[in-house]
Amino acid sequence: MKVEFWGQEFQVNMFVGCVGGFLIAIMSSMFGFGGGPFMVPLMTVALRLPMYIVVGSSLLAIFFNTAMGTARHIQFGNFDMVLFLAMFPAAIIGGYIGPMIAKKVSPTVVKRIACAGLLLLGLNLLGVY
DSSP, X not given: OEEEETTEEEEOOHHHHXXXXXXXXXXXXXXXXXXXXXXXXIIIIISOOOXXXXXXXXXXXXXXXXXXXXXXXXXXXXXXHHHHHHHHHHHHHHHHHHHHHHHHSOXXXXXHHHHHHHHHHHHHHTTOO
């Protein structure tokens, strides 16, 4: 499939995107982590999209997965309202400030920071630290 954005055209393999998104949604729902850290590499590496398209697309893609996962966890009683109310304002502020910082930093630095974050997340999930 061809995607056009701001006058540039990109070739995207929809099969890889759909299967990858499906698997990421299942894993993130099962294990309770956000799908964003995995959607971004999927779109940048497998689909070969530039970072400025990936960020917004990833946020939209994980919105639906997050909404469904949240609804199911509330249904099962796995929801802490106090924790949510503490984290919600911080998430809104971070979502506002983050793009302003990323706009001023080179895409290579943003990718390196994302890689370091994923490495730390992986090591934490494996119980290394």
